[in-house]
Amino acid sequence: MRKCAILDLGTNIFHLLIAQADAGQPNGWRPLQRDRVPVHLAEEGIERIGPAAFQRGLEALRRFRRQILEHNIASHDIRAFGTAALRTAENAPEFLQAVEQETGIRPEIITGQREAELIFKGVRQAVPFPEENVLIIDIGGGSVEFILAQAEQASWQQSFPVGTTVLYHRFHKSDPIAPEEIAALRGYLEETLTALWAILKEAPTHTLVGAAGAFDTLDEMLNPPQTPSALYGYISREGFERLYARLVPSTLAERSTWADLKPERRQTIVVGMVLIQHLLEHTQARDIYASKYSLKEGAVAEWIAASS
Numbered sequence: 157m158r159k160c161a162i163l164d165l166g167t168n169i170f171h172l173l174i175a176q177a178d179a180g181q182p183n184g185w186r187p188l189q190r191d192r193v194p195v196h197l198a199e200e201g202i203e204r205i206g207p208a209a210f211q212r213g214l215e216a217l218r219r220f221r222r223q224i225l226e227h228n229i230a231s232h233d234i235r236a237f238g239t240a241a242l243r244t245a246e247n248a249p250e251f252l253q254a255v256e257q258e259t260g261i262r263p264e265i266i267t268g269q270r271e272a273e274l275i276f277k278g279v280r281q282a283v284p285f286p287e288e289n290v291l292i293i294d295i296g297g298g299s300v301e302f303i304l305a306q307a308e309q310a311s312w313q314q315s316f317p318v319g320t321t322v323l324y325h326r327f328h329k330s331d332p333i334a335p336e337e338i339a340a341l342r343g344y345l346e347e348t349l350t351a352l353w354a355i356l357k358e359a360p361t362h363t364l365v366g367a368a369g370a371f372d373t374l375d376e377m378l379n380p381p382q383t384p385s386a387l388y389g390y391i392s393r394e395g396f397e398r399l400y401a402r403l404v405p406s407t408l409a410e411r412s413t414w415a416d417l418k419p420e421r422r423q424t425i426v427v428g429m430v431l432i433q434h435l436l437e438h439t440q441a442r443d444i445y446a447s448k449y450s451l452k453e454g455a456v457a458e459w460i461a462a463s464s
Contacts, residue, residue, distance in 0.1 A: 167297030240298025268315020
């Protein structure tokens with residue numbers, strides 16, 4: 157059976173998914189291997205990849221290349237997608253050239269709209285959508301993608317440059333974050349996401365579906381461990397508010413002692429929580445689902461469709 161390798165080169169984390177076509181599976185494929193490496197491309201700001209991050213990114217891709225070779229995947233079945241940091245950083249072309257020279261992998265830099273399209277194709281394989289409006293959210297380090305869907309059909313999608321790393325560098329200056337910093341962050345979101353607020357007035361929703369990232373963190377911190385086959389987790393509004401009250405006033409030193417919070421999330425999770433709460437207030441959402449599938453799985457679905 158044919159295999160593919162999907163690489164999601166995000167602002168904070170590089171992901172690898174190796175999958176095999178399998179008509180016996182509900183979505184027509186099954187995962188063979190997953191890997192994730194925190195690279196933090198924007199640790200010095202999203203405008204430029206710093207020297208340390210540059211090397212971490214290259215080492216992650218060397219690691220992924222070794223795993224791809226072990227699975228004997230043909231080069232035409234490798235898909236690598238660069239997102240917000242690689243769209244923005246002035247030295248992204250140098251990084252991409254180094255990647256191709258050292259690994260033979262040629263990443264494709266995709267637009268925010270294309271990113272949202274892949275995210276939607278991933279999420280709809282994992283979460284059973286109700287007939288009513290659903291707002292899908294993928295919070296990355298450099299950008300956030302929003303998709304409005306009804307019964308598994310997307311009606312609107314847009315990407316905004318309000319990822320957690322961007323918001324952290326711009327607003328989170330104190331430790332713990334100061335009330336005036338939260339107020340400034342909320343004001344910025346209110347202004348920047350004007351197009352989203354307009355759409356939500358036309359098509360209100362009470363259901364949010366978060367794709368990976370910060371929503372994975374919510375799921376891990378609020379819910380008991382799930383079986384590997386579980387494709388989504390449920391988060392109540394009350395559970396979120398309890399976690400918000402615990403996380404937002406905390407210091408980085410305090411968060412660094414929490415075993416249920418991944419090290420790479422400890423710095424930026426506070427601004428991520430403020431962002432999610434602001435969205436909850438605008439939507440008055442009752443239900444939050446954390447999808448295990450996102451861009452990578454959407455790319456596998458496209459690969460399956462192209463192969464059939």
